Amino acid sequence: MRPTDPANFRGSNKLSAMTAYYYRLLYSVVHEPGSKYKGTINKNVHDFERCERMLYGRALNRTHVPIVLLERNLKAPKNQSGPKLVKVFSFVADAFNDLMDAFDTAQFKNQINADAGWLKSPRPHRGHKSATRMYRDYREAKYQTFIDYLNENKLHSKIHDFDSFYIQFYNYFKMYCKALPFTFEAFIRSGFCDLGITGLAIDLATFDASDDKIKVVECFGNPNWKFYQNAAMQFGFRIDKHCPWRIVADLNSPAMQKYIVNTGFRDANRVIKAGYEPAYLLGYNVFKGMIVEYYNTYIARRPATISPKRNGIGDYVSHRRERFGVDMFDLVKDHGEEYFLEKYVTFRSMEEDNAFTPQKISNITERAMEIANVKGMNKALKYINEDVCNTTRRAGSYAFNHHKRTTREQEEKRKADAPSPGSMKY
Secondary structure: OOOOOHHHOOOOOOOOHHHHHHHHHHHHHHOOOOOOOOOOOOOOEEOOOOHHHHHOOOEOOOOOOEEEEOHHHEEOOOOOOOOOOOOEEHHHHHHHHHHHHHHHHHHHOOOOOOOOHHHOOOOOOEOOOOHHHHHHHHHHHHHHHHHHHHHHHOOHHHOOOHHHHHHHHHHHHHHHOOOOOOOHHHHHOOOOOOHHHHOOEEEOOOOOOOOHHHHHHHHHOOOOHHHHHHHHHHOOEEEEOOOOOEEEEOOOOHHHHHHHHHOOOOOHHHHHHHHEEEOHHHHHHHHHHHHHHHHHHHHHHOOEEEEEEEOOOOOEEEEEEEOOOOOHHHHHHHHOOHHHHHHHHHHHHHHOOOOOOHHHHHHHHHHHHHHHHHHOHHHHHHHHHHHHOOHHHOOOOHHHHHHHHHHHHHHHHHHHHOOOOOOOOO
8 A cells, every 4th residue: 555545545524433533544554654654755744633742833842831922923925915915933934935945946947847736836825823813713602502502401590690600601611621622721722723823834735634535646646745845854844744735844953943043043942932922821811701701792692581480479470580791800809819710720620631629729729829919910820821731631642651651660660579478578
């Protein structure tokens, strides 16, 4: 079987779950760099969907705290026209300009095939995507799923005010938190978010990434594929295995290092620290505002609840109970910042596989308030997120597997060193 044979790769969203799983697995194994199926895939093709790799450019390296790009660092590569310019991180744009020049030179010298479609003379089609805009669309869709949940379970009569609304939303989120993250921070780390928010990725075409056959025919079987692989590596890019028309800047590549330094950053670490900011700086305020916004949107459409009630002569009559809007600042004024902070810690814990016990949530909230009073809220949010983003808790992650393997080895060593039953060794 060759990676360029389209007959063997039929993965598509149109297939049944079991059939799709088989073909997806086949595609992933055959197109893995270093596999026995050699011929078209080199080490520059990278799987950005495996374990912590999906956090590339979206989270800090050590703590895995989610981050977002500061949009002042964006720049548009050349050879574009029209009102909507593709923009990426400035040093990525510089590297891509040189890559386009290399293709144009090779075409002029007849070193590549002139009938290779999108790989004849690659141009940018998609670049940076706004994380906040994506999250806005996501949270609107999530609100609708919550309303559907209330409708299906006939829970509208249980909502009288903000507190009772929060109870129902909490119960809903507790059931679906793993599938549907709520906070901006969890959204950044989830599969709902796109690699485009990093500013490190450029799409050179607009094919359907769910169709494996397209990838094989248009990319791996393209006559200019080998030149594409080598050129991408030469200028510091990696190719996305699951979307081969997408190139992603390799921050640790010596080739990309040249462009990073020319932009004013010392190295890859400075790019992450100075070019991005922690998502929690925006996320916490958005969290508070979203819960209040959800409630006020809800009561705008359902300003009152109608329920049966006995009157003075024993007959049932309709009883109307008004619902009133709330203001986030009034809630903070009445209950204190800890009112929302404890809810935030609770939600972040549920989003990360129930990382904390109720007692620890209380302890973390109390400690975070102490930090906030002395060093400010940003330091308090950093303390919370560094703890909750510990990936050793996430099944399937590299950190989790390493922790599990280390624990097992230590246990086996302990058992091997322990005296045998009935022996006199102590």
